[in-house]
Amino acid sequence: MNERQYENQKILLIDGHSILNRAFYGIPDLTNAEGLHTNAIYGFLNILFKVLEEEKPEYLTVAFDVHAPTFRHEMFEDYKGTRKPMAEELRQQVPVMKEVLQAMGIRIVEQAGLEADDLIGTLSKRGEKEGMNVVVLSGDRDLLQLATEKVKIRIPKTKQGRTEVEDYLAADVKEKYQVTPQEFIDVKALMGDSSDNIPGVPSIGEKTATKIIVEYGSIENAYSHVEELKPPRAAKALKEHYDMAQMSKALATINVDADFPYEFSEGKIGNLYTQEAYEYFQRLQFKNLLGRFDVESPANQIEDQFREITKEEEAEAVFEKAAGAPCVGIAFEKDTENVLPLFKDQAGLSGIGVAFGEDQIYNIRTSDTMTETYLLEKVTSLTESRAVISMFDVKAAMKQIQIRKPENTFDVHVAAYLLNPLKSAYETDDIAHEYLDLNIDEKLPAEKKTCYEAYTMFRAEKVLREKLREYEMEALFDEIEMPLVFTLSDMEKAGVRIAADQLKMYGSELGDKIEELEKEIYDLAQETFNINSPKQLGVVLFEHLELPHGKKTKTGYSTAADILEKLAPDYPIVSKILEYRQLAKLKSTYADGLANFISDDGRIHGTFNQTVTATGRISSTEPNLQNIPIRMELGRLIRKVFIPEEGYVFVDADYSQIELRILAHCSGDEALIHAYQEAQDIHRITASQVFHTPFEEVTDLQRRNAKAVNFGIVYGISSFGLSQDLSITRKEAGEYIDRYFETYPGVKAYLDGEVAFGKENGYVKTMFGRRRPIPELSSSNFMQRSFGERVAMNSPIQGAAADIMKIAMIRVGRALRSRGLKSRIVIQVHDELLIETKKEEVEIVKQILKEEMEHAADLRVPLIADMSQGSSWYEAK
DNA sequence: AATATCACG
DNA sequence: ACGTACGTGATATTT
Structure with a gap:
């Protein structure tokens, strides 16, 4: 050895x-x-x-x-x-x-x-x-x-x-x-450490302790010079508590x-990436750590059943057999081989996965004889059969194929979302693992993956439907989410027309103003810097110019608008910066940003995502059409470039305070329900009741406060949040909330009930059965738990509003189609629908919108949709 | 890839 | 004592 x-x-x-x-x-x-x-x-x-x-x-x-x-x-x-x-x-x-x-x-x-x-x-x-x-x-x-x-x-x-x-x-x-590791023990012994139960010497903190040990090297030596010790306070303390110091040193010393x-x-490190560890990592769902393993995962038996089809006769036979099956899983294999990553959207197909039984799993390859068009047509005609077609993302597939029987379609993506809306992404592999107990190796060749995906779709249909039923979300899925897939698909295909040259002009006008402001800011700052960089801006404002700074973030000074707004009245440079920011945002995100999305048909075809939000709302991307400016006039002007095609106008319909109305309904609070049955102005009514003031005498301030309270209630009220919003103390905010709950005791009981339900069950649900899990409710961390409580109050309301809007959209879409109208839904913004309406159809469209939106749900208070029209989105709001 | 900011409901 | 309003997405900057 x-x-x-x-x-x-x-x-x-x-x-x-x-x-x-x-x-x-x-x-x-x-x-x-x-x-x-x-x-x-x-x-x-x-x-x-x-x-x-x-x-x-x-x-x-x-x-x-x-x-x-x-x-x-x-x-x-x-x-x-x-x-x-x-x-x-x-x-x-x-x-x-x-x-x-x-x-x-x-x-x-x-x-x-x-x-x-x-x-x-x-x-x-x-x-x-x-x-x-x-x-x-x-x-x-x-x-x-x-x-x-x-x-x-x-x-x-x-x-x-x-x-x-x-x-x-x-x-x-x-x-x-300033001390050696050995001396570090003595420092600690003197100052003490409550988290380690080391008492230390009273009145000696970090500073004094360090000073003493730097000078004397140890507690013992310091004690022998105790009379010389400075400050006298420390000398006295050490003299009195020397035993404590020695004990502390014993405690602080590591053996x-x-x-x-x-x-x-x-301790020799061997192979860390063992099969056993792999299984643990899988069980713990550390997906991004699994890549470290080089283990050959045992090939699933099922792979023996995969068949590649290259001959047309065989393909025909497969499709024919599939048409007679109860359920067929379909997967598309993109040909990413010869395509630059930038254009991967346009990638063609290299094959199609078809699965309809444990031993019926095929990958049908494209070739010169079996073209992409041929295969897509075969899939389209398969959707006419009585088989349930199960796919991962039906809306995406509908860019390639038509679906003849929407009612026979199962979207695994959407189903997985309903079962757990909190995931940031839904992937076939995860679904196979989570619901089918099937582990798919990530590093398989594309052909096998396609077979696996089709097979997963085939099996998931049954399992996910069963789960949906168990969770009482089958109706939500069948009657709302699946039909909505087709409504959204129609909207994306329709797109919205943009006046491109007008948008360009708007952009260059902004550019001119931005340049001007930039010069003025540099002038006032006496230096040039990147105004877009919060870091540089913070240094210029709060160090070079020495403006009083408010909050500091982890990285530096906060330059957020609410901080700068307080400084703006006193410092012209700050208001210039705020204006600059506003214009820069408008130009980059909206003027230039939107221009990048205009297709050859002069329209923007954004994406409406159905599987993103935790509450059930839709989200909008590439571009986001749900955050087009409206609150500030300068930004609002951008809506003038959203125009209908010739012969059409825009009709816009939005729900009036849908969330508060849902709150009234769900809480059953008689006073709130009564308020809605009576009056138009709910904030004024609330103010009148909360502040015990006759309706006619409610001041603007009272109304504003009541409005903030109403919003706060929907967000899951906290006195802190409300105090921030209204710039009042927490105490005052708390009093407002108390008074609100005194006025509407049913609301208080309802919100408490939701939190209790959430804590009991780990989730809350909307009146339509949509679930939102809230793991934070069981957290031991106060902040997380409080967040969970607010979520428990907000989600059933926000979610129900989303459900109701979805129902309305489906019905409006169907009504337009069944009456053979040309008008179409083009944009949804949570409580608002924008309809590109053929001029001759304006009246009937308004009638349909009003009817379908106001009767999408039967609440104890009226649902009201307000309507307007115009030749641009700007005019139609 | 994360952060800060700001646009909307 | 803690340290927040609920839900999103895009951009520019910085790491």
Whole structure:
């Protein structure tokens, strides 16, 4: 045996609980399908992999305290008070973390009676003796006392969301804290550490402690010169509490000579990416960590059933057989081979996946004889059969194929969204894993993936429908979401016409004004800089010009509009900047931005997304047509370029306060219902009742306040939020809320009920059964939980409004079609519909809109849709 | 890829 | 003591 076998080898020692703890508080809550919280484990692994890559150690060991968290020294009960028990969400992750590490073949040390600190301290000392380079990873600065020239302490810090690691060799400790690692113990002993139950010496804090130890090197030496100690306060304290100081030092000192069984060879890093670890990572759903594994996942048996079809006769036979099946899964395989990434939208097809049984899974290839057009036609005619066609994104598919029987179509994407609307993306692989227990290797060739996708669609139809039924969302799916797919498809195909040259003119006018403002700002600032950079702007305003600064963000000074607005009256440069910002936004996002989306037909065909929002609303992208300016006149002008085609006008219909009306209905509050049955101006009525003022005498201020309260209620009221909105104190805001609830006690009961329901069930739902899970409600973090409570109050209302609008859209679309009208829906903005209306059809369209919107749901209060028309969107609002 | 800002309901 | 209103998406800048 080589005596010096560990010489110059590197070992990484990890303080397990400390890193888990860091990760837990630094990473937003994650849970896997089993409901197990996973964020701390995920964060731990990310830090681990990062440090392994940076350090490339040969050895690795993770130390844990035996009882989590152990109190450093149980005998000093008095000082335990400040440490809180570990959050349940973290506690449950600890054993799993250990299992994961074991699965990766990583050595874990834990020993009753010894803290992780002591284990690490001892191992680092032993390692150093062996001639090893030691790296200690911990979130805890206590370990800095272990630093030497060969022992490096690494402390991860979450800075602005990213983890950065601070490194300390002995010299770095000295540089930063002015004392050696050894002396660091004495500093800590003097100042104390409540989180570690170290009492310290009263009235000595960090500053004094450091000063004393810098001068005297140790507590003992300081005590022997206690009469000379400055300040006198410290001298007195040390004299009186010397025993306390000595005890604290004992507490703060990490044991580097502990006795426990360990051989360095046990920490040798082998293959971390074992099959067992892979299975853990899958179970924990660490998808982006799975890529690190190079394991051959055992090919699923089902792959033996995949058939590639290249002959037309065989393809015909497959389609014929498929037409007789109860359900057919379809997948499109894009030919991305010969296409630049930029044009991947235009990529042709290389094949189509068709699956309608466990042994009926095909990939039909395109070729010279079987063209893309041919295959798409075959799929289109398949949609005439009695088979249910199951696909991933029906609206996208409808750009290629027609669907003859919408009622026989199943959109897996939409179904998966309803079952869990919180996911940021829905992918075939995930769905297969989550609902079918089928693990698809990501690195398969395209042909196999296509077969898998078709097969997944085939099987998911049944499973997801069953789940929808179980969750009581089948009607929502069949009667709202699936029909809406076709309504949205029509809207996207129709697009909206844009007056391109007018848009260009608007843009260049903005450009001129921006240039002017830019000059004026540089003039006032006496320097040039990038006004668009909040960082540079902050420096110019608050350092160079020394304006009073408000909030500081993590990165610097906030230059957000609400801060600048307070300064604007006193500083002309600030109002110029605000104006500049406004114009820059209009030009970049709207004038230039929209121009980029105008198609050859002179129209913008945006995308309306049905599977994005947590509440059930639709979202709009490429471009976003739901945030076109309206509040400021200058921005509102952009709506003049949204025009109908010749012979048409715009009819615009919007719901009047739909969310508050839903609140009235759902809460059943008689006073609120009565208010809506009576009057037009709900904010004035609210003001009158809340402030006990006759309706006619309500002041503008009272009405404004009441309006803010009404909004606040819908958002999930908090006195803080309301106080911000109204620029009043929290106390005043709280009083408004109290008075509101006194006036409408039913509303209070309803909102409380929603929160209680959410806590009980983990989700809330709309009157149409749409669910929104709220994992935050069970968080131990006050802020997260409060957020969950607001969500529980808001989602059923916002979601029901979305449901009602969807119903209206479907019915309006059907009514237009069934009457053979040319008019079409072109844009939806949550509570508003824009209809490009043939001039002769204006009256009937208005009638349809009013009828379908106002009767989309039967509430205890009237639903009101206001209508107007014009020759541009600007005029029609 | 993340952050700050700002447009809408 | 904590530190927020609910729901989105696009842009420019910076890492």
